[in-house]
Amino acid sequence: MTDDHALKERIAEELGAVRDRSLGLTTDVLDDAALTAQVSPLMSPLVWDLAHVGNYEELWLLRAAAGADALRPEIDGLYDAFEHPRAERPSLPLLPPREARAYIETVRARVLDTLDRARFDTPDPLTAGGFVYGMVVQHEHQHDETMLATHQLRAEGAALLEDGVPAAPGAPAPADEVLIPAGPFTMGVSDDPWAYDNERPGHIVDLPAYYLDVEPVSNAAYQAFIDDGGYDDPRWWDPRGWEWRHSSGKRAPAFWTREDGAWTRRRFGRVEPVPADEPVQHVCWYEADAYARWAGRRLPTEAEWEKAAAWDPESARSRRYPWGDAYEEGRANLGQRALRPSRAGAYAEGASAYGVRRMVGDVWEWTSSDFHGYPGFRTFPYKEYSEVFFGPEYKVLRGGSWATHPVAVRTTFRNWDYPIRRQIFTGFRTARDAR
Missing domain, CATH: 3.90.1580.10 (paralog of FGE (formylglycine-generating enzyme))
Incomplete structure (x- = not known):
């Protein structure tokens, strides 16, 4: 097995593991009302985090790394963390939970298709050593930790049993x-x-x-x-x-x-x-x-x-x-x-x-x-x-x-x-x- 192939296998494994974790903190354990609620102005509704990690993945792994056309360019602004502070995100026309999950699943499927053709032995620092893939995996794990902080702030009974x-x-x-x-x-x-x-x-x-x-x-x-x-x-x-x-x-x-x-x-x-x-x-x-x-x-x-x-x-x-x-x-x-x-x-x-x-x-x-x-x-x-x-x-x-x-x-x-x-x-x- 070449080093390049081994790295691609590791990336695919890490992408799958972090997505399982994200779903285990959102759509797998909470209903739509809980996912769209804001428990504190310090935190986003969990449905925002869910679609945001998919939009970030699309921006960096499909558009920047693979040169693909945008899937949903009209939602880029909604999920730009610097354009909208957390306190105002509940008022945005966010993707509802089912649509958010479908969107991130579509992004992930296309990412895995393009991963087969990716090259990591290039002088481009974005793709060299798989950097951009590692950045996206770490970004989603960081949002998972933010989701856990949101769960901790929830006043309702335990969702994480x-x-x-x-x-x-x-x-x-x-x-x-x-x-x-x-x-x-x-x-x-x-x-x-x-x-x-x-x-x-x-x-x-x-x-x-x-x-x-x-x-x-x-x-x-x-x-x-x-x-x-x-x-x-x-x-x-x-x-x-x-x-x-x-x-x-x-x-x-x-x-x-x-x-x-x-x-x-x-x-x-x-x-x-x-x-x-x-x-x-x-x-x-x-x-x-x-x-x-x-x-x-x-x-x-x-x-x-x-x-x-x-x-x-x-x-x-x-x-x-x-x-x-x-x-x-x-x-x-x-x-x-x-x-x-x-x-x-x-x-x-x-x-x-x-x-x-x-x-x-x-x-x-x-x-x-x-x-x-x-x-x-x-x-x-x-x-x-x-x-x-x-x-x-x-x-x-x-x-x-x-x-x-x-x-x-x-x-x-x-x-x-x-x-x-x-x-x-x-x-x-x-x-x-x-x-």
Whole structure:
């Protein structure tokens, strides 16, 4: 089997897997009323996401890569994420669920027909190494994670009934934190064919020594911050965070409620006690920053996060995943294996070369860094993926969550969001300077 044929087989398999996942979050589990409803102005109706992934696939795999004529040019504007903000999408003449599903099925059938004729050994960076196919697969997985956030915001009963089986807790970590020695490492990538523009180019960053939490901050640890009056003490809060705290009235992570002296949470329509030994999730950057200050620590920079996750000091190179270059089941809580983070001590086999655990999967981790391009950054293939978001308004998140698919995350992958966002599956770990 040639490398080209093997890559085409992998692409076809990944396209099929991500579509099964998309349908499992939409038309397979919800009726038309639920698919067309908007549960929050922060989120699109699920039927918009469903047709959007098909329209994106048509734009890039049929029109751009294969040179095909447009199937439904009249709907391009409806599904342009920059033309219509989420709050106004319910008022658009969107394709109804049955028509949306028929449209994406037609697109997919034509994509698979053109895949047979595709060439990946060309100088065109769009098709070289199958980049544009990888971009489309990752894009749909990212929308699947957004769909999961929409499901979490739904007030109705659970639609996702298969809760999955999270890994059992393993042996506790030998220490709460680990020293990451001073020295240079290569941040970002230059040779991963499916990496995005904001991960490029690889460049040397020289860091002083620092300590980093071995595990993400737990619900129990975060509850101690709440119980100590952390939400009422301005000493711990960034001034903008203190303003957010008062204007929003928030006093706990999203979906938490205190009942009879105990904390419960709502998770996909279920109400349950907050598990003490899971990573805290659904906290915004301001909350994570305030906790870190209260604990006498700080959030890591994204360079500190990446070095601890990716760098192998023995081989002097970065790993695609903390444990190595190939994804291996059982080393991380990724891909919707369970609809929740794992418990403390789990996935010890997925530790990085420095012994830091669960850096990929479980919860997206806030860093202290603003989102900017790396030195030598070049937009590819369109500025709306990364470049238009560069600036101090967005904070960088790393590592993926339990809802992130392994294809759509790696140790160099960069996510970003406003520091007030809490509906996404976010947590954090803390760091401190080594003195």
